[in-house]
Amino acid sequence: MNILTKSISTLAVVLLAACSNADSNTNPxxxxxxxxxxxxxxxxxxxxxxxxxxxxxxxxxxxxxxKDAISGFSGGTxxxxxxxxxxxxxxxxxxxxxxxxxxxxxxxxxxxFAFWRMINPTDANGQFVDRGHQYSPxxxxxxxxxxxxxxxxxxxxxxxxxxxxxLATAIRSFERFYAAxxxxxxxxxxxxxxxxxxxxxxxxxxxxxxxxxxxLHAKFMAEGSEKMxxxxxxxxxxxxxxKKNLTKLQFDxxxxxxxxxxxxxxxxxNKAAGIYVDVVSQEPLFSSTHKYESxxxxxxxxxxxxxxxxxxxxxxxxxxxxTEVRSLHGDSHLGHLxxxxxxxxxxxxxxxxxxxxxxxxxxxxxxxxxxxLALFK
Numbered sequence: 001m002n003i004l005t006k007s008i009s010t011l012a013v014v015l016l017a018a019c020s021n022a023d024s025n026t027n028p029x030x031x032x033x034x035x036x037x038x039x040x041x042x043x044x045x046x047x048x049x050x051x052x053x054x055x056x057x058x059x060x061x062x063x064x065x066x067k068d069a070i071s072g073f074s075g076g077t078x079x080x081x082x083x084x085x086x087x088x089x090x091x092x093x094x095x096x097x098x099x100x101x102x103x104x105x106x107x108x109x110x111x112x113f114a115f116w117r118m119i120n121p122t123d124a125n126g127q128f129v130d131r132g133h134q135y136s137p138x139x140x141x142x143x144x145x146x147x148x149x150x151x152x153x154x155x156x157x158x159x160x161x162x163x164x165x166x167l168a169t170a171i172r173s174f175e176r177f178y179a180a181x182x183x184x185x186x187x188x189x190x191x192x193x194x195x196x197x198x199x200x201x202x203x204x205x206x207x208x209x210x211x212x213x214x215x216l217h218a219k220f221m222a223e224g225s226e227k228m229x230x231x232x233x234x235x236x237x238x239x240x241x242x243k244k245n246l247t248k249l250q251f252d253x254x255x256x257x258x259x260x261x262x263x264x265x266x267x268x269x270n271k272a273a274g275i276y277v278d279v280v281s282q283e284p285l286f287s288s289t290h291k292y293e294s295x296x297x298x299x300x301x302x303x304x305x306x307x308x309x310x311x312x313x314x315x316x317x318x319x320x321x322x323t324e325v326r327s328l329h330g331d332s333h334l335g336h337l338x339x340x341x342x343x344x345x346x347x348x349x350x351x352x353x354x355x356x357x358x359x360x361x362x363x364x365x366x367x368x369x370x371x372x373l374a375l376f377k
Contacts, residue, residue, distance in 0.1 A: 040100045043067055046111050047074055047140035047174050049096040050119040051127025055199055056097045058188040059118045065106030070098045071187075072179040074140055080178055089132050096140065098177050107308075108146055110220040112153040115139070117216055120207055121157070124168035129202040140174035143303050143345070144289065144375055147171065151374070162211065234283035234309075234329040242280060253354040254280050254332035257317070257324075262297025265353035273361040275305060275372050281330030282357070283309045286349065289375050292342055299356065301349040302341045305372060310349075312337060325349060 050056035053071035060069040073086050076093025086093045099111060119127060119137045126135040139154075141147040150171045158167050179185070188195040199205060208216055236242075243251060252258040262268070267276070276286040276299070286301045294300035304310045308328055315324035315336065323337040334355045341348035364373055 036100075037068075040068055043100040044103045044108070045142060046099045046101065046108060046146065047096055047142070047177060048099065048111075048115050049074065049094045049136065049138040049140070050115065051095065051135045051137065051204070052130050052198075052202070053095040053097050053180065053184065054187045054195060055202075055204060056095075056118060057186070058195070059114070060097060060099050060111070063101075063106060063111070063114055065102045065104075066099055066111075067102060068100045070100075070177075070179050071184045072096060072098060072177055074174065074177045075138065075172060079176075083181055083184065086134050089134050092133065093178075094134050094136055094138060095180075096138070096177065098179075107220075109149055109153065112139070112150060113220040116153070116157055117208065117212055117218075119169070120211075121154075121167045121169040122163050122165040124170070128204045128207065136170070137168075138170040138172055140172050140177075142174045144287070145303075145305055147173075148371070148374055234278075234281045236281055236330045246279065247354075250279055250354045253352045254278075254330070257333040259335075260298075260352050260354050265298065267299045267353040267356060267358060268297050270299070270358065272358070273376055274359050275364065275369060275375075276351075276356040276358055277369075278309075278327040278330040278332050278334075279355055279357045280332045281327055283327055283329050284369060284372060285309055285327060285334070285356070286351065287372065287375050288361075294341075294348055294350070296350060298335065299351045299353055300341070301351065302343075302345045302347055304349065305375065310334070325351070327355075 048056060048060070050059075057069040057071045060066050072095075073081055073091075073093035074096040076086070076091040078085070078091050078093075081091045081093055085091050086095070101108075101111065121137060124136050126132050127137060139150045141150055154167055154169065154171060237245070239255075242255065246254070249258075249260060253260055270291075271288075273288050275284055275288070277284050284306055285304060286299075287305045290301045290303050290305070292300055292302060311326045311328050313324045313326060315322040325334045325337050326332060327334060332355050333352075335349065335351035338348040338350060339346055359367055359369055361373070361376055364370055
């Protein structure tokens with residue numbers, strides 16, 4: 001091997017190891033475990049691990065509707081770890097990205113669709129050239145809706161028969177995320193030559209091209225068809241039908257935005273297991289697993305079971321604006337959303353019982369809501 005060849009080889013080794021051995025003497029970023037930047041407040045959040053976070057961050061930030069992807073660590077045992085600590089493999093953290101997205105532009109399901117096209121989901125011991133637990137793939141779900149979407153997406157992918165080996169991508173509950181040091185953020189933009197050289201030689205793109213072929217850059221089409229199917233399944237009846245099927249109170253609340261009396265309504269103190277659906281359209285909205293005692297006299301939930309069926313609008317009926325919540329397909333007035341709820345969301349969906357119909361857990365299958373049984377396992 002001549003000197004020139006040796007030099008090129010040495011450079012390749014250095015760059016291939018760049019994602020694992022970047023300048024660890026750089027001080028940790030002040031971004032780690034801090035509040036969300038102002039420009040990202042109000043956006044939906046998702047967390048994915050796909051090996052080297054430089055690549056995963058880059059791929060997510062190319063998607064329309066993704067406002068930012070932050071490189072960092074999740075799933076470990078110590079607070080605010082440095083890159084050097086995580087790279088050692090002793091903290092149990094894995095490299096991950098926190099994705100902030102506009103749900104009116106891109107859905108969580110579309111993020112999952114893209115994520116599978118970024119990784120090798122059958123390799124739990126690392127990704128491509130990067131080996132070790134700290135590079136293992138994972139989906140960290142933030143709520144039950146994300147959990148069910150991730151499980152369904154993984155199940156559907158496994159059933160395609162695309163992979164010889166079984167899928168080994170973990171689906172885990174999100175706990176904490178710590179941003180990596182500043183020099184890791186937007187690495188692909190600030191160091192494009194080194195990034196491209198690393199990525200080319202990592203084997204990632206070669207694997208993805210061989211695995212997916214022409215489908216690698218396919219658009220997520222299921223979202224549109226799924227919404228159309230939901231629209232056909234759940235729709236708003238005629239006014240005559242609504243009047244016939246609802247009580248006067250139910251009609252006044254859902255159609256005229258009235259409010260029922262506190263502590264004098266059907267579900268404010270209901271503790272049975274099951275889900276709550278729109279009394280008009282029957283679309284699923286809330287679950288007893290997210291219901292809590294708010295002491296307000298109305299049914300209160302800290303999150304929804306659907307990322308689309310509950311719509312937020314601004315209500316100016318009082319002196320100050322409030323966030324009204326309505327059902328997507330039935331367009332029923334449900335109640336209001338406040339930010340004084342419990343962890344993990346800090347939200348309180350204050351809902352009128354008159355807008356809801358309760359479906360017991362034991363009746364979910366026979367009434368066509370069997371997919372929500374997963375909430376009670």
